[in-house]
Amino acid sequence: MSDSTLWWVLAGFTVALELFTGTFYLLMLAVGLAAGALAAHAGLGLAGQLSVAAFVGSAAVVTCYVIKKRRPADPSVRAMRSVNLDVGEILQIDEWNVDGTASVKYRGAQWTVIHRPGNPPTPGAYRIAELVGSRLLVDKV
Structure with a gap:
């Protein structure tokens, strides 16, 4: 199995897990895994794929967290x-x-x-x- 296929399977599994749990952050981690798959398609080595996946996934999670904190809370x-x-x-x-x-x-x-x-x-x-x-x-x- 190629590296990109493994990344896509992990991304799909994470999306499915997000559907069961309902947490939006898992979806952002799936975006990071998809970025790792694209890095594998681009021919980067394993270290580059892991770096891209970690950076994109972390950036997506942090961005969602910041946006959620800036939005006013729902009334009780x-x-x-x-x-x-x-x-x-x-x-x-x-x-x-x-x-x-x-x-x-x-x-x-x-x-x-x-x-x-x-x-x-x-x-x-x-x-x-x-x-x-x-x-x-x-x-x-």
Whole structure:
């Protein structure tokens, strides 16, 4: 079996493995293996093929990682109104506890309310931003 055939088989195996696991990084490594196959077709020796495959695969993985980190993160599912109908509702909080929580009656039950870090807890109207466990995370209106 020629070197290029081995590279193509490895690239195909990596693509198949990526389809089972769903990780995009394996696909980038398959691009590196395909580059190794092209290097074998170009007549480079084994050291050159390995160098090309390693460089292209590593560069593809690093590029995908950098692009993914620069993109803003998806909002928390707990903060989506389509998932939790409490998000966006207004609460009146009259008094905050020393530990930064408050207790309010909402939908016929007592709820513990926490405020978003960095905002001072003051009495007034608050909008529910997210459900964190059994607590309501609120923002000042």
